[in-house]
Amino acid sequence: MFDKDMLKSILAAYGPSGREQTVSDVIRSYVEPFADEVYNDTLGNLIAVKKGTSGKKVMLSAHMDQIGLIVVDIDEKGFLRVSNVGGVNPVVSVAREVKFENGTHGVTYFETEKHGAKDATMPELFVDIGATTREEAEAKVQIGDVAVYVTNFVEMGSRVSSGALDDRIACAAVVEAFRTMQNVHDVYAVFTVQEEVGLRGAGAAAYAIEPDLNISLDVTGTGDTPKCGRMSVKLGAGATVKVMDSSVIVPPVVRAFLAEAADGKNIRWQPEVLRAGGTDTGAVQRTRGGILSGCISIPTRYIHSPVETADMGDYEAAVQLVCAAVAKQELPHR
Amino acid sequence: MLGRLEALCNLNGVSGDEGRVRRYIRDIAKDYADEVWVDTMGNLYAHKKGEGRRVMACAHMDEVGMIVWGAMDNGLLAYQAGGIDPRVVVSKRVVIGPDEVPGVIGSKAIHLQSREEFSHVLGHNELFIDIGAKDKADALKYVNPGDYVSFTTKWERYGEDKMKAKALDDRVGCAIALELLKNSYDCDFYAVFTVQEELGLRGAQAAVYNVKPEVALILEGTTANDMPEAEGHQHVTKVGAGPAISFMDGGTIVRPKMFEALKRTAKEAGIPFQIRQGTRGGTDAGAIHKALSGCITGGISVPCRYIHSPSSVASIRDFENAYKLADSFLKTKKFDEVL
Numbered sequence: 001m002f003d004k005d006m007l008k009s010i011l012a013a014y015g016p017s018g019r020e021q022t023v024s025d026v027i028r029s030y031v032e033p034f035a036d037e038v039y040n041d042t043l044g045n046l047i048a049v050k051k052g053t054s055g056k057k058v059m060l061s062a063h064m065d066q067i068g069l070i071v072v073d074i075d076e077k078g079f080l081r082v083s084n085v086g087g088v089n090p091v092v093s094v095a096r097e098v099k100f101e102n103g104t105h106g107v108t109y110f111e112t113e114k115h116g117a118k119d120a121t122m123p124e125l126f127v128d129i130g131a132t133t134r135e136e137a138e139a140k141v142q143i144g145d146v147a148v149y150v151t152n153f154v155e156m157g158s159r160v161s162s163g164a165l166d167d168r169i170a171c172a173a174v175v176e177a178f179r180t181m182q183n184v185h186d187v188y189a190v191f192t193v194q195e196e197v198g199l200r201g202a203g204a205a206a207y208a209i210e211p212d213l214n215i216s217l218d219v220t221g222t223g224d225t226p227k228c229g230r231m232s233v234k235l236g237a238g239a240t241v242k243v244m245d246s247s248v249i250v251p252p253v254v255r256a257f258l259a260e261a262a263d264g265k266n267i268r269w270q271p272e273v274l275r276a277g278g279t280d281t282g283a284v285q286r287t288r289g290g291i292l293s294g295c296i297s298i299p300t301r302y303i304h305s306p307v308e309t310a311d312m313g314d315y316e317a318a319v320q321l322v323c324a325a326v327a328k329q330e331l332p333h334r
Numbered sequence: 335m336l337g338r339l340e341a342l343c344n345l346n347g348v349s350g351d352e353g354r355v356r357r358y359i360r361d362i363a364k365d366y367a368d369e370v371w372v373d374t375m376g377n378l379y380a381h382k383k384g385e386g387r388r389v390m391a392c393a394h395m396d397e398v399g400m401i402v403w404g405a406m407d408n409g410l411l412a413y414q415a416g417g418i419d420p421r422v423v424v425s426k427r428v429v430i431g432p433d434e435v436p437g438v439i440g441s442k443a444i445h446l447q448s449r450e451e452f453s454h455v456l457g458h459n460e461l462f463i464d465i466g467a468k469d470k471a472d473a474l475k476y477v478n479p480g481d482y483v484s485f486t487t488k489w490e491r492y493g494e495d496k497m498k499a500k501a502l503d504d505r506v507g508c509a510i511a512l513e514l515l516k517n518s519y520d521c522d523f524y525a526v527f528t529v530q531e532e533l534g535l536r537g538a539q540a541a542v543y544n545v546k547p548e549v550a551l552i553l554e555g556t557t558a559n560d561m562p563e564a565e566g567h568q569h570v571t572k573v574g575a576g577p578a579i580s581f582m583d584g585g586t587i588v589r590p591k592m593f594e595a596l597k598r599t600a601k602e603a604g605i606p607f608q609i610r611q612g613t614r615g616g617t618d619a620g621a622i623h624k625a626l627s628g629c630i631t632g633g634i635s636v637p638c639r640y641i642h643s644p645s646s647v648a649s650i651r652d653f654e655n656a657y658k659l660a661d662s663f664l665k666t667k668k669f670d671e672v673l
Contacts (some may be wrong), residue, residue, distance in 0.1 A: 018587030042548075042628035042673065044589070070582060072611040073567035081567030083613040085587070123568060143609045144581035144593060194587060194624075204628035 002316060006030055007172040008153050011162050014101050016068030016146040017085050017197045020044050022101065023064045023168070027191050030175045035189075045205040046191040048178060056185040058326055059211035060177070061202055061280050062170035062218065063195030066163070067304055068146040069098065069108070069127065074138060078131030080106070083122060085146055086196030090122045092305050098147035104129055104140045106147065149306040158236070158312050165300055165308035167195065170217035173298065173315055177322035185212070187326055195280050199247060202280035206287040213254070213292050213331050216281040217318060219310065220245075220274050220297035231275070233299045236311040238268030239318035242295035245274035247282025254294035257332040261324040268317050272297055292332055296321050335513045335657060336650065338362070339489070339497075342505035346429065346484035348399030349416065349530045352376055355395040359508060359527055366515040367525070377541040378527040380515055389669050390524045390547035391514050391660065392538065392618050393507025393554070394531030397500065398642045400483035402430060402463070405474050409467030411437070413483055415458045417532050422643040424456065428463060431481035437465040485644035495574065495650050502646045503555030504531065506636040510553045510657045519664040531618055535585065538618035542625040549592075549630045549669040551660055552619045555648065556580075556610060556635035569611060571637035574649040576606035577656035580633035582613045585620020592632040595668045596659070603662040605655050610635060630672045634659050 010030075015023030024046040031048040032038050038048045046064065067086035074080055084090075094117045096108045106129035110120040127147060131137035151163030171191055178189050188209050193201035195218075206214060220240055223231030233240055241258045242250050255271075262269040274297075285293035298318050301309040347355035356378050364370045367380035378395070400423075403412040411430070415423070428437050439461055442451065463483065467473035489499035499505075511525040524545050528537035542550075560572040571578045579596045581588050600607040610633070623631035636656045638646040663669070 018582070019590065021590075042630060043624065045628075070613060072613065073569075075566060083582075085582070085613075143611065197587060198585070200587075200624045201628075204624050204626065208627035 002176060002312065002319070006175060007169070010172045011153060011164050011168045014099070014148060015064050015066055016148050017065040017194045019101060019146050020064045020193045024191065027064065027171055027175060031178055031189060034179050041205060041208060043201050043204050044193045045201050047205060048189040050178065050183060050187045052183045052185040052187065054185045054329070056331055057188060057209060057211040058185045058331070059188045059190055059206060059209055059214040059284070060174050060322060061190040061192050061214060061216045061284065062174045063167045063192045063201070063280060064171055065193055065196050066148055066166070067196050068148045069093065070146045071141055071143050074134050074141070074143065076134050078129070078133050078137035080127040080129065080137065080141060082125055082127055082147070087304050089304060090120050090125055091118060093125060094120050096306065097150040098127060099150050100141055100145050100147050105150065151306040159309055160312060161307045161309040163306040163308060165310055166219045166303050169298055169310055169315060170219060173217055173318045173322065176319040181323045181326050183326040184329055185326060185331065192280055199278060199280050199283035203283040203287045206284040206291055210288065211291060214284040215322065215325060216279050216284065216293065216295040217322070218279045218295060218297050219300035219303060219308070220272050221277070221303060222299045222301050225301055233270060233272050235299050235301060236313055237270045239314055239321050240270050240272035240297040240299060242272045242274070242281065242297055245277055245279055247278025248285055248293065250281065250294045251292060253332040253334070254292050258294055258296065258321065258325060261328055262321050265320060265324045267320045267324060269321065335509055338512060339505060339509040339653065342508050343489040343499035343501050347395055347397055347501070348482040348484055349396040349532045351482040352395040352529045355508070356527065359395070359512060362512055363515055363525065373540060373544055375537050375540050376529040377537045379544065380525040382515065382518070382523040384520065384522045386521045387669050388546060388548050389521045389664065390526055390545050390550045391511045392526045392528060392550055392552050392622065393511045394504045394528045394537065394618060395508060396529055396532050397503065398532050402477055402479050402481045402483060404479045405470045406462065407470050409469045409473045410462035410464055411473060411477065413458065413463055417642050419642070420458045420461065421455055423461060426644050427486045428483050429486055430463065430465065430477050430483050435465055435476045437463040440464050487644045491650070496647055497650055498645045498647045500644050500646070502636070502638045502648050503641050506555045506648065506653050506656070507553035510660055513657055514660060514664065517661060520667055521664070521669060528618055535616060535618050535621035538621040539625065542622045542629070546626060547622070547629050549672060550619070550622045551663065552617050552631060552633045553656065553660060554617050554633060554635040555638045555641060557612065557615060557641050558637035558639045560639070567611065571608060571610055571635070573637045573639055573647060574652060575608045575637070577652055577659050578608050578610035578635045578637055580610045580635065583617055583619065583633070584614045585616040586623055586631060588632055589630055589672070592630050592672045595672050596632050596634065596663060599663045599666060599668055600659055602666070603658065605658050605662065607659065
C-alpha cells in the first residue's frame with residue numbers, strides 16, 4: 001500500500017521549470033528522516049543520500065519540474081501575455097485555471113477575433129487575473145513569473161488523474177523506495193530541475209556525483225487509447241524498462257539488469273520504446289566519460305495536460321523495481 | 335569604449351574565422367589582465383587574479399556570415415549562410431577570404447523577372463556572389479571554397495543616440511567585457527571571448543571547462559522587435575529603453591536569485607533597464623549554466639533592431655548602460671548573493 005497523502009502533496013506542490021524550490025522543500029520533508037544527507041546544488045537539484053556498504057554509487061533521478069506559462073508582458077488593461085515553459089500545447093492551455101507561486105490565481109483565454117480555440121497559438125493566449133489596470137496586475141504578478149495549471153486529483157478505481165503526474169508521480173515513487181529500500185550501494189536520490197526545457201539539471205548533478213549507475217524514473221506514453229499513435233506500452237501492465245527514447249538508447253547491460261531485478265521479485269514490467277520525447281536518462285548518460293544509465297517509466301496517458309492518467313499498480317511496480325535494483329550486489333558493467 | 339566598439343564592428347569575424355577580432359581584443363586585454371591566453375578552439379581568456387568567487391564575463395567574438403561553397407563555370411560563387419535571412423543579402427557588398435576580395439551578391443534585374451519571380455523570395459541557393467571573375471578558373475585565383483564572406487558595412491553614429499553597424503551582435507558584448515577588464519573587482523575575474531556562438535554555443539561549451547566559473551554574466555546583443563506592426567508582448571526588447579535583463583531564453587532559465595539581483599543592481603545604481611520579454615533565441619548562457627556541476631548565469635543584453643543583417647541598429651545609451659549594469663553588479667559583489 002502506498003502513501004497517498006504523500007503522493008497528493010507532491011503532485012499539488014508548485015514547481016514549473018526553473019521555479020522548483022517549493023516542490024523541492026516538500027520532497028525534502030519526506031526524504032530527510034531517511035537520509036544521511038540532503039542538499040540542493042547550484043541549479044536547485046535536490047539530492048538525498050543514503051549510504052550503503054559496497055563503495056559503489058547508484059543515482060536515482062526523477063524530475064521535479066512541470067510545464068508552465070511564463071509572463072512576458074502585462075498590458076494596460078491588466079492582462080498577462082505568456083510564453084511556454086516546456087512542451088505546452090496552446091490549445092490545451094485555453095480556458096484553464098492557473099496559479100502563480102505567490103498564490104495568485106487566474107484563468108486563461110485567447111484572442112477570439114480571428115479563429116476558434118482549436119487554432120489558438122501561444123502569442124494569442126492571455127491570462128486574466130482579475131486586474132483592470134497594469135498597476136493592479138503588477139502588484140500581484142511580475143514579468144518572469146510562471147503559472148501552472150490548477151488541477152484536481154481524481155481517483156478512478158486503480159487509476160488516478162492529475163496535472164503534473166509528469167514527473168511528480170515518479171518523484172513520489174523514488175521517495176517511497178527511498179524510505180523502505182535495503183540498499184547495498186550508496187544511493188543518491190536526485191530530484192532534478194529543468195527536465196522539461198531540455199534535460200538541463202540532471203547532467204550537472206551526475207557530474208558532481210559520478211555514479212556507477214543511474215536509474216531515471218519518468219512517465220512514458222501509452223498506445224492504449226482510441227486511435228492513438230502506435231506504442232506497445234499499456235496502462236496497468238506494469239512499470240516499463242526503457243529500451244530507447246529520443247534522448248537515449250539504454251545499454252543492453254542496464255536493461256538486462258533491470259529486467260533481472262524485476263523477474264527475481266516477480267514484479268510486472270514491460271519493455272518501452274518511446275519515439276518522441278527525451279528523459280534525464282540521456283543527459284546523465286553523456287556526462288563526463290559516459291555513465292551507465294537506464295530508466296524505469298510509469299505508463300501515463302494524456303501527458304502534458306491537466307488530466308494525466310496513470311495506474312497505481314504500475315506505480316507500485318516501479319517502487320518495487322527500484323528497491324529490487326538497489327538491493328542487487330552486482331551492478332551492470334561494460 | 336565607443337571607439338573600440340566601432341573598431342570591433344568593422345572587423346570581420348564570421349563564426350570559425352574570429353582571428354582578426356581575437357587579435358584586436360588580445361592586444362588590448364594584455365595590458366589589463368594578469369594572464370591572457372587562447373585555447374584550442376580559439377576562445378580568448380583574460381584573467382584578473384583575485385580572491386573569492388570565480389566570476390566570468392562572457393561575450394562571443396563571432397558574427398553571422400557566409401562561406402564560399404564553390405565557383406560556377408561563369409565565375410560566380412555559390413555560398414552557404416548561417417543565421418541570415420536571404421532577403422537581407424541581395425545587392426549587398428561583401429568581402430571574401432583572408433585577402434578581403436570584394437564582391438557583390440546579385441540577383442536577376444527587375445526587367446527580366448516574371449510576376450511570379452518578383453514575388454518569390456530568393457533562397458541562398460539561388461543567389462551568387464560576383465567577384466568580377468570571367469570564369470571558374472579565374473574566380474579560383476582569388477578565392478577558395480571554404481573562404482569566409484562578410485558584409486562590408488562600416489559602423490556609423492546617427493540620430494541623437496543611435497548607431498548602425500554589422501556585428502553589433504556581439505561586438506557590443508566584447509567591448510563591454512574589455513572595458514570591465516580595466517576595473518578591479520573583489521573576485522577572481524575572467525573575461526572570456528568565445529568563438530562559434532552563432533553556430534550553437536560551441537566555443538562556450540569548451541570555455542566553461544577551462545574557467546569553471548561559479549557565476550557567469552553573459553553580455554549580448556539581442557533582438558529588438560519594436561516595429562509598428564508588433565504588439566507590446568511581441569517586442570522582446572525596445573531600442574533605447576535601457577539594457578535588457580533576461581529571465582529566460584531558448585537555452586536558459588535564469589535562476590530567480592540572479593534575475594532579482596540584476597534588477598536590484600539596476601535600481602540601486604539608478605540605471606534604466608528593461609526586461610527581455612522573449613523566451614526564444616540562444617546565448618552562451620545555455621551552454622555555460624549546465625556544464626560541470628552547474629553555474630549561476632545571468633544575461634545583460636543591448637537591444638538591436640535588424641539583428642543578423644548587414645546593418646543592425648542600437649542605442650548608444652543602452653550600450654553604455656549595459657556596461658554600467660555589469661560593472662555595478664561586479665562592484666557591489668552581487669555575485670556573492672546569488673549562490
